[in-house]
Amino acid sequence: MEPDVGRSEVLGSFQPHTATAAHGRKHTRGLIMWKPNIQQMTTPIRIKRRKETNVNGAPKVSFEDAEPPIAYCNWKSRGGTESTQSGTLVVDDTAEVVMWFRPDISKQDQVWLYDDPKQAYDVISVPENVEMRNQFLILKVKRRAVNA
Incomplete structure (x- = not known):
């Protein structure tokens, strides 16, 4: 079938x-x-690894480049959700990313679309290693945009 x-x-x-x-x-x-x-994996993304350091006992989160930082993928936007919270407009953009397998990507990482820090997406699901073949990786990503 x-x-x-x-x-x-x-x-x-x-x-x-x-x-x-x-x-x-x-x-x-x-x-x-x-x-x-998919036809091609031509969309450039920058992969940022999460790094936590303790500052006065509180964790400080920062992101640094993975090695190698630039990867190419097939980016499929899944639309966004608009809502109003405390008088501000909040837009949650989601997307699905299909790329060649990389074992270093985790749920805590960030993906910058077109290497633009204004388009930083958080990985929201555990990266899916398709059929455990170490060939393709599927990520679900999300970013929150707030308009004051």
Whole structure:
């Protein structure tokens, strides 16, 4: 049964793994691997690692560049939620990021879209290592914009 890849919420599709036998013909071994339904990973992002230091007994949070800091991904905005809190407009922007696997990214890190500190997104879920193959990584990110 083929998955429905026409739906907008589907990130990828399952592709049967093919192998070439000694006689030169291709055959399917029955393994099904996930492959993202994306054309390119061309959106640059900067990955910032969370660093905590104690200042007078209280933790001070800062972010420093990961190594390597720049990565390319497929960025899919998931829209935003607007609300009013204490007379100010609060917008929560969310996005889904598909990128090549990196084991150093965690839920505490930040992602800067287009290397712009004004577009700093926090990773809000545990990064998903698709099928535990160390090939693709899916991140769910969110930023909060407040207008006074």
